[in-house]
Amino acid sequence: MTLHAGDYAEVIGDPISQSKSPSIHRYWLQQLGRVADYKACPVSADDLADYIAERRQDADWAGCNVTMPHKQAVMPLVDTLDGQAESIGAVNTIVPDGDGNLTGFNTDGAGFLEPLRADIAQRHLFRMARVMGTGGAARAIVRALADEGFTIVLSGRDPEKARALLDELDPGREHHVAPLSHFAQPTDFEFDDREGCLDLVVNASPLGMQGQPPLDFDFSHVPPGSIIYDIVTTPMETPFLQAARAKGFRNIDGLSMLIGQAAVAFEKFFGIAPPREENDVELRRMLTR
Known part of the structure; x- marks a missing residue:
């Protein structure tokens, strides 16, 4: 045109x-x-x-x-x-x-993946993403991650909605669901060797956005070496990203996806x-x- x-x-x-x-x-x-x-x-x-x-x-x-x-x-x-x-x-x-x-x-999926392209270009033994949110942006992110071979744990207030979304977007694959409250509580789970793995934790919900409550998340659920990604843009520096940085995790802010x-x-x-x-x-x- x-x-x-x-x-x-x-x-x-x-x-x-x-x-x-x-x-x-x-x-x-x-x-x-x-x-x-x-x-x-x-x-x-x-x-x-x-x-x-x-x-x-x-x-x-x-x-x-x-x-x-x-x-x-x-x-x-x-x-x-x-x-x-x-x-x-x-x-x-x-x-x-x-x-x-x-x-x-x-264009959300392409924008979300843009800052991850160098990581995705590498070969991995296993790819896992923990994704919080079940709205429109989350749909694009789940589809994009599934296309790149990630096993997804999708978390929302309504686990049945999360399961329906996974079954719709990537049927037949072994993905998992969990209520948001699951990630708010500490866990003593011991992660296996993550060498050769690519782990993401993604806030694809409005939680943490200006005017919204913060994402209630305990970092004991995060595997070593994970990338923390928050798609919220207002504020750009959410409490979730601040906590991730304080704990030494690499993080990606919402401007990366927005610009992409x-x-x-x-x-x-x-x-x-x-x-x-x-x-x-x-x-x-x-x-x-």
Whole structure:
């Protein structure tokens, strides 16, 4: 799709004021000298269908990112689902084709894996991920990890929902579920030799986000050498990551996933890859001021 000066894209959700996406996309547009914009647009569940119908008719609209709580609700409102979005069962990016048709994509999985690519490129005897959360982002993360050969322990308030999600996204594989309360209590479990293994612990829930209670997690559940990953971006330095760093674990913050998924979406919206590499350092500095 060829875009023209004046095009704009958006991020929609409820709430949306905390989103860093406008700052990311506007930074890239400025670096590229593109005359375009990216906005945050609050859209309630009741207004979602009207929003999509209105934007279909807007020739200047280059598409939108979709965040909580609309990633699944928006699916029947688009005309086509990309294979990844269909398999995940959630949409986080919508792009028009110029003829009034909308395609739903999911860039969360690619964004989540971006900071792990060097690790995943290595060979391992075993890969295990403990994932907290069962929402739209968690769906993309579970699908991405399953595709990379991870055995997953999925934890949520409702273990039955977690089991249904695993059975839907990766049927037939030996994954496990646990209530969130399981990881809040200390354990005396002795981990076996983790040499040659890749272990992840991922907070894919809103817990720890500004306005939400913190993730109640006891680090006795974490194997030695694990990577701790928190997708929350506000604040970037969550109590979960602070505790992980204090205990000497390598950690990855939510900006890594946010920037990674935004880069994929940006190219779909504006027809050009965003400037990365050295610009990522300045972008992160700008976002954390």
